[in-house]
Amino acid sequence: MYNDLEKILFxxxxxxxxxxxxxDWLDKKYxxxxxxxxxxxxxxxxxxxxxxxxxxxxxxxxxxxxxxSSYGNGTxxxxxxxxxxxxxxxxxxxxxxxxxxxxxTGRTLAxxxxxxxxRGAKSVACVVLADKPSRRETDVNADYRCFTVGDEFIVGYGxxxxxxxxxxxxxxxxxxxxxx
Ligand code: IMP
Ligand code: MG
Numbered sequence: 385m386y387n388d389l390e391k392i393l394f395x396x397x398x399x400x401x402x403x404x405x406x407x408d409w410l411d412k413k414y415x416x417x418x419x420x421x422x423x424x425x426x427x428x429x430x431x432x433x434x435x436x437x438x439x440x441x442x443x444x445x446x447x448x449x450x451x452x453s454s455y456g457n458g459t460x461x462x463x464x465x466x467x468x469x470x471x472x473x474x475x476x477x478x479x480x481x482x483x484x485x486x487x488x489t490g491r492t493l494a495x496x497x498x499x500x501x502x503r504g505a506k507s508v509a510c511v512v513l514a515d516k517p518s519r520r521e522t523d524v525n526a527d528y529r530c531f532t533v534g535d536e537f538i539v540g541y542g543x544x545x546x547x548x549x550x551x552x553x554x555x556x557x558x559x560x561x562x563x564x
Pocket of ligand 2: 426427428429430485486
């Protein structure tokens with residue numbers, strides 16, 4: 385897998401450091417919460433980020449999972465969100481924390497936020513591993529981001545290209561000959 389990378393952007397150690405920062409931010413934000421927030425793992429891309437993040441928190445959170453697909457096998461967003469598997473919990477009246485891998489055009493996040501509010505969520509906060517602000521096509525933004533990246537396709541630590549590279553422990557830029 386490493387041979388397919390143009391460069392390594394963030395090492396496992398750097399990721400751990402940033403995840404700790406995100407956990408501290410969430411702990412502060414929800415320290416006085418009346419009821420337990422619902423942490424939503426947006427599968428599959430945020431699987432490792434989610435697991436590391438919730439375990440770095442000191443605030444109790446309920447865990448839930450949702451599989452959303454927007455990309456097919458390409459590197460450009462199809463712009464529609466498709467719920468492949470839904471949450472088990474009701475979000476009605478809850479403080480919800482969306483834990484996402486990356487915000488690119490922002491369509492997925494915008495669609496997901498709209499959905500959660502339409503189901504009665506009291507509040508929705510979004511924590512993302514990586515943000516690609518230069519590619520935004522909506523006015524939606526993460527409330528907390530660990531890394532900001534340029535207009536390049538990144539893989540690793542959950543992020544894939546055609547379902548591959550998710551299990552790389554670091555985050556890197558894929559050589560463009562791989563997806564050209
Ligand atoms: P958006 O709807 O355009 O914001 O796309 C968000 C989704 O596209 C993310 O949840 C990822 O699954 C995928 N995505 C966007 N950019 C990348 C990337 O650089 N590497 C891997 N997946 C990406
Ligand atoms: Mg995703």
